[in-house]
Amino acid sequence: MNRNWAGNITYAAAEIARPSTVEEVRGLVGYGRHVRALGTRHSFNDLADSPGGTLVSLAEMPPVVEVDTASATARVAAGLTYADVAPVLDAHGFALPAMASLPHISVGGAVATASHGSGVRNGALSSSVAELELVTAGGDLVRIRKGDDDFAGAVVGLGALGVVTHVVLDLVPSFDVRQRVHEVLPLDVLDDHFAELMSCAYSVCLFTDWRAPLLTQVWVQERVDEPAALDVPWFTAAPASGPRHPVDGMPTGSCTTQGGVPGRWFERLPHFRADQPPSSSGDELQSEYMIAAVDAVAALHALDGVRDLIRPVLQVCEVRTAAADGFWLSPCGGRATASIHFTWTADLAAVLPVVALVEDRLAPFAARPHWAKTFTATPDAVAALYDRLPDFCDLVRRYDPVGKFGNAFTDRHLGAHV
Ligand SMILES: Cc1cc2nc3c(=O)[nH]c(=O)nc-3n(C[C@H](O)[C@H](O)[C@H](O)COP(=O)(O)OP(=O)(O)OC[C@H]3O[C@@H](n4cnc5c(N)ncnc54)[C@H](O)[C@@H]3O)c2cc1C
Structure with a gap:
């Protein structure tokens, strides 16, 4: 199946890879020419595609949900869905403040696109992120934590900075x-x-x-x-x-x-x-x-x-x-x-x-x-809505100097600036 959930996009990627270890992800990214993370395919445009390249689905990675009660955080495999993650958090007495309208979406895909639920006090789902584990274009695994210079740019990364293998999420008491x-x-x-x-x-x-x-x-x-x-x-x-x-x-x-x-x-x-x-x-x-x-x-x-x-x-x-x-x-x-x-x-x-x-x-x-x-x-109209778009493009140039994670969507929306 090489279509998105709604069936309006047929991915032009040559293959979909399903690594089961971080080392495999690093190899796929490091050696690939064009690569992009694929979540649960619930986006409605060509954002998730990698024409001629490799889409990396993390659905077969180990289903890690490691809750740290002392710090009220959980380290979560980014390919899991909220439906996978939420009951485990709850069993440990914790919750996320918000959920999107559907729990079927992957954590990595929701965070990368600032997907959100509702509530005047609740941020988008990305707001719960405390740390990203990101495989960048050279195949390196980098950790970007809240407080790091790149954090505010990297979390809502549109898949353009690399493949996020795991995220650490801040939790609240269950309710x-x-x-x-x-x-x-x-x-x-x-x-x-x-x-x-x-x-x-x-x-x-x-x-x-x-x-x-x-x-x-x-x-x-x-x-x-x-x-x-x-x-x-x-x-x-x-x-x-x-x-x-x-x-x-x-x-x-x-x-x-x-x-x-x-x-x-x-x-x-x-x-x-x-x-x-x-x-x-x-x-x-x-x-x-x-x-x-x-x-x-x-x-x-x-x-x-x-x-x-x-x-x-x-x-x-x-x-x-x-x-x-x-x-x-x-x-x-x-x-x-x-x-x-x-x-x-x-x-x-x-x-x-x-x-x-x-x-x-x-x-x-x-x-x-x-x-x-x-x-x-x-x-141009979209770029005018984001003061920090040039700074994001600097990040893209640093994490992906060869344009490995680029596609037609990022060419359109970041291309003129990268
Ligand atoms: C029925 C329906 C209801 C929806 N409801 C809501 C809603 O309530 N609120 C809302 O805000 N949105 C909603 N959406 C939109 C949805 O949240 C987004 O499309 C989200 O990106 C879906 O995640 P995904 O895993 O399917 O991502 P995909 O569509 O697979 O990918 C989207 C982007 O995320 C990137 N990405 C995915 N995984 C990773 C990763 N591990 N590392 C780096 N980048 C990654 C991809 O490269 C791509 O750029 C809805 C969509 C549907 C179909």
Whole structure:
């Protein structure tokens, strides 16, 4: 199988290698001409490809999850998925602060692209990284730790600096979560209450299908030890009468338990269950834009102005939040963030003009596209959103002087600068 999860990208790599030791990874990278790490293939563009070269999947590496209780950290094999890692952390009494909508993605792939969940206090998944073990172009294994000069550049590395074999993650004490879905809240309510709504619970996600100026669903995930503060007159959304899928009419069996039933953090924070195919099972494309949280209401009104054009190719749109981080290429870098996500139909030709329209509407908000999703913004427009892009390109030149990890995506987005 040489396609991504959604099937919209056919990798042009000559082979996929599946090393089972770090030494093998070092050999593959050191001797290869064009090489790139491949995670679980959940990205929607050509970011993960290595045309004519070798994709290195770490799925057959030993499933290391070494929890250090004293330092509240875990050393984790980067090819493992969050579904693999989370129950082990939990069994040791620990948790990660956030989870993406699906636990099926690899730790290495999620960290490299600053994938995120929701919650005003929760950073993107990369924010939990304390150390990277990275095989660089010469086949050397280097450790980059929090506090090192290169750390803030290397963590969200887009696979352009090498193959991360292991990461050390900072942990928090394990916790329980209740998830409740509420339905139908007029968009205008956000005008005065967006910040309040998004911070009323540990993690809050808003959904709309843009058929009308309203939120179809509000998913509220409260820590059991920190009940949601939702008893306010403006919150008029009604509790859902049963389980809901974010996309109206989709079967709910793939969704995590709702209805306020308490459960462990890793079984409530993702939208989708680890033992089921996520989302709409791959029959989709996705785009997402990160903006400053203070601009979220204006941005949503800008999109509302074109909802008749968005709606025909949309499955669902989701709004989440993330805390600011300091990673050079993180779309959440330097600003408390609101993310506006689109699950589109799988019809790329019909979707692309609407993606361009959405980007046009969001341009006044310096919207940073999710690196791993579908976007049309020009390399110059994207580069203008990242002050530290030139510094990242210096890192690429140092760690990969021969361009071994480069591909068409990095040529487009880093090429002019490397
Ligand atoms: C159904 C669905 C739901 C999603 N939900 C969310 C969500 O809630 N939030 C969110 O932010 N994103 C979400 N995404 C996007 C997803 O998180 C990203 O595409 C992420 O990169 C997927 O990880 P992966 O392991 O599949 O990476 P891949 O697609 O395999 O690779 C992505 C990039 O990471 C690099 N990479 C992978 N492993 C390593 C490694 N070990 N070392 C160095 N670089 C590496 C690759 O080279 C490539 O550049 C979703 C995607 C899907 C399909």
